[in-house]
Structure formats: structure tokens, C-alpha cells
Amino acid sequence: MPAAWIVLGYSRLLVAALPFRYFAPWLGASLGASPWIPLLSSGTETRAASIGKVVRVAARYTPWKSSCLPQAMTAAVLLRFFAIPYSFFLGVARTPNHLTAHAWVAAGRVQVTGGSGFGEFSVVCCFVRAASKRRAPSSSSTPL
Numbered sequence: 001m002p003a004a005w006i007v008l009g010y011s012r013l014l015v016a017a018l019p020f021r022y023f024a025p026w027l028g029a030s031l032g033a034s035p036w037i038p039l040l041s042s043g044t045e046t047r048a049a050s051i052g053k054v055v056r057v058a059a060r061y062t063p064w065k066s067s068c069l070p071q072a073m074t075a076a077v078l079l080r081f082f083a084i085p086y087s088f089f090l091g092v093a094r095t096p097n098h099l100t101a102h103a104w105v106a107a108g109r110v111q112v113t114g115g116s117g118f119g120e121f122s123v124v125c126c127f128v129r130a131a132s133k134r135r136a137p138s139s140s141s142t143p144l
Contacts, residue, residue, distance in 0.1 A: 040108030091121030
């Protein structure tokens with residue numbers, strides 16, 4: 001969890017200091033508003049769910065505000081580290097009084113961060129990160 005906490009801090013700093021266009025390419029290939037989620041094996045989905053849990057717990061204990069965007073960025077970093085394909089979504093919801101933005105990450109059937117973003121928000125941008133050629137750590141390695 002300390003790694004997730006540190007990455008949350010860096011993610012929050014990026015969000016505060018840089019325009020989105022500077023770190024957006026790192027999130028994955030942009031598919032525009034076309035949502036697409038890579039399929040995963042059940043073991044990989046279990047690891048993705050564990051990553052989501054670690055990010056949510058770490059976000060509760062940060063002295064700064066860890067909103068949906070830094071959480072989604074942190075999940076993307078950790079999923080990328082473990083070579084797990086994912087989709088990073090940005091969406092909006094319109095209410096009579098205002099427009100609300102939200103970021104979430106999905107990997108296979110797992111909503112890693114952001115809850116059920118598809119149910120409440122219209123996707124405006126989707127970034128997909130396919131599996132890298134780097135070998136994922138074995139299941140005998142230290143769990144998150």
C-alpha cells in the first residue's frame with residue numbers, strides 16, 4: 001500500500017501542475033468516445049480487483065484530496081506495472097444545475113476504480129493500454 005500512496009501523491013501533483021494533454025498519451029491509446037475493455041483471465045481479473053482495493057484504501061489515508069482522477073491514474077500506473085491491460089475512461093453527467101466529470105478504470109469485468117461509471121456517466125474519452133511484452137510477476141510474488 002505504501003507504493004499506491006506515493007503514486008497517488010504524484011498523480012495528484014500531475015493533475016494540479018500540468019494540463020491533461022501532457023500526461024494523457026501515457027494513459028494509453030486514445031479511442032475517443034468509443035468504450036472498449038480488454039478481456040482478462042480470471043487470475044488477472046483477481047489481481048486487478050486487488051489493485052483497485054489497494055488504491056481505494058490508500059486514497060482514504062492521504063492528507064490531500066484523492067478524487068477520481070488521481071485514483072484512476074494510480075490504478076493505471078499499478079496495472080501497467082503488473083502488465084495488466086486496462087481501459088481508462090473520462091465521462092460526464094449532466095444534471096439540471098451543473099455538469100459533473102468522472103474518471104474510472106476497468107480491466108476485464110473489474111471496475112478497478114470509479115465504481116459504476118458506465119451507469120451514471122457518458123464516456124467522452126477512452127484510453128486503452130494493451131498487455132505489454134514485459135512478463136507479469138508470478139503469482140508467488142508478494143501480493144499488493
